[in-house]
Amino acid sequence: MTTIRTExxxxxxxxxxxxxxxxxxxxxxxxxxxxxxxxGAVVKANGxxxxxxxxxxxxxxxxxxxFYVAHTSEAREARDALAGRAADIYVFNGFWPSELPxxxxxxxxxxxxxxxxxxxxxxxxxxxxxxxHFDTGMNRLGLGAEETEALIADPARLDAIDVRQIxxxxxxxxMPDHPLNARQRERFTRIRAxxxxxxxxxxxxxGILLGPDYHFDVLRPGLALFGGVPAxxxxxxxxxxxxxxxxxxxxxxxxxxxxxxxxxxxxxGEARRVATVAAGYxxxxxxxxxxxxxxxxxxxxxxxLGRVSMDLIGVDVTxxxxxxxxxxxxxLGGDIEDMAxxxxxxxxEFLVRLGLRFHRIYKPAAKRR
Ligand SMILES: *Cc1c(COP(=O)(O)O)cnc(C)c1O
Numbered sequence: 493m494t495t496i497r498t499e500x501x502x503x504x505x506x507x508x509x510x511x512x513x514x515x516x517x518x519x520x521x522x523x524x525x526x527x528x529x530x531x532g533a534v535v536k537a538n539g540x541x542x543x544x545x546x547x548x549x550x551x552x553x554x555x556x557x558x559f560y561v562a563h564t565s566e567a568r569e570a571r572d573a574l575a576g577r578a579a580d581i582y583v584f585n586g587f588w589p590s591e592l593p594x595x596x597x598x599x600x601x602x603x604x605x606x607x608x609x610x611x612x613x614x615x616x617x618x619x620x621x622x623x624x625h626f627d628t629g630m631n632r633l634g635l636g637a638e639e640t641e642a643l644i645a646d647p648a649r650l651d652a653i654d655v656r657q658i659x660x661x662x663x664x665x666x667m668p669d670h671p672l673n674a675r676q677r678e679r680f681t682r683i684r685a686x687x688x689x690x691x692x693x694x695x696x697x698x699g700i701l702l703g704p705d706y707h708f709d710v711l712r713p714g715l716a717l718f719g720g721v722p723a724x725x726x727x728x729x730x731x732x733x734x735x736x737x738x739x740x741x742x743x744x745x746x747x748x749x750x751x752x753x754x755x756x757x758x759x760x761g762e763a764r765r766v767a768t769v770a771a772g773y774x775x776x777x778x779x780x781x782x783x784x785x786x787x788x789x790x791x792x793x794x795x796x797l798g799r800v801s802m803d804l805i806g807v808d809v810t811x812x813x814x815x816x817x818x819x820x821x822x823x824l825g826g827d828i829e830d831m832a833x834x835x836x837x838x839x840x841e842f843l844v845r846l847g848l849r850f851h852r853i854y855k856p857a858a859k860r861r
Contacts (some may be wrong), residue, residue: 504818506738506771508850510542512857514733516554518717521729523555525700526707530691532558534714536566536584541776541844542718542734543852548573550857551717560584560712564591567600580656582623584633592617601656605633607643614653623657623693628679629672630663644686657691657710658684665698665706666723673699677706684708698722720839721829734843736823736850738771738787740815741804752806753798758783765810767794769821772803775847777823780835781805787821789813794821 523531533556539547548559548570559581561567567581580601587595587602589612595602596617603623604610613622627634635643643649660680664670684692691709697716699706701723716722719732746760773779782799787807794807809815824831832839
């Protein structure tokens with residue numbers, strides 16, 4: 493016997509709740525960790541899947557004046573979201589030469605990843621500010637060792653180019669004991685000495701937690717802003733900012749031997765109460781959470797039983813006390829790293845795969861500056 497509860501939601505569908513004030517607090521915490529540095533924010537991939545249109549203005553209100561994205565189109569979205577407020581926006585992935593006039597018009601600054609791009613910039617948009625990325629060991633993007641030495645030997649190649657920032661990126665920041673961290677820091681320190689007066693940026697979220705030696709002049713945090721744990725297994729001072737809240741649709745009792753869901757991959761050994769919840773892999777609750785992930789009702793963990801379907805998940809509510817259809821089951825929150833781990837992935841991938849059909853609720857941010 494269950495009663496259907498009236499819930500303050502338009503239909504029995506899951507909501508994604510994004511707490512903008514928490515994102516602002518995480519930004520402030522990053523600033524406190526590195527008071528001598530300027531804190532930028534990485535908002536690529538639509539603000540880690542959470543909505544750049546909302547997150548960029550909230551961070552601007554918290555004092556952020558430097559944003560980083562991967563693509564030109566993301567930079568345009570960030571520029572629109574700023575609605576006229578002044579901020580620098582850098583594009584990590586570089587540019588096609590034909591884009592340069594439009595970038596100049598929109599005030600979007602390319603990151604130069606090889607010397608040939610420096611020449612294209614000089615030729616096509618010499619007054620457009622840029623950053624230069626030096627590869628110090630990741631071997632992904634940026635000037636390689638030979639090009640780096642060539643530029644250090646002949647800094648006149650930067651004459652009449654408005655280089656606003658030099659940067660590099662850590663490969664192993666999430667592994668504090670990895671020897672590559674110190675090697676990259678030393679290489680970057682040497683590069684910085686060759687280009688005095690240009691602000692230098694090395695650290696992403698995990699790098700910032702490696703300590704002041706890694707802070708340089710400008711921070712580039714992404715994940716930490718959204719409450720991810722930069723180095724899993726190591727303490728993180730950041731608060732979770734994202735929760736999924738999905739309603740229970742139906743509750744049933746399994747008898748011993750009953751199975752759940754596609755493939756009948758879970759068999760009850762004893763009587764269990766199971767709630768069917770309105771969320772699934774279409775919402776980004778990965779299929780790999782089947783028989784491994786969990787949600788929460790209040791503080792109680794409710795394990796996922798059987799496979800995750802496209803729109804539905806079964807959770808074990810035997811230990812959850814009285815529950816009824818309409819009651820919310822929460823996912824993510826402070827469990828995000830643990831959940832990602834249970835699906836052999838990382839919180840980054842989990843965030844950017846959150847589905848498009850959520851009702852997205854943005855808890856308001858504080859207006860500050
Ligand atoms: C994504 C990215 C960042 C931000 O990394 P987090 O680990 O999310 O803090 C910083 N720098 C570069 C070059 C990136 O690609």
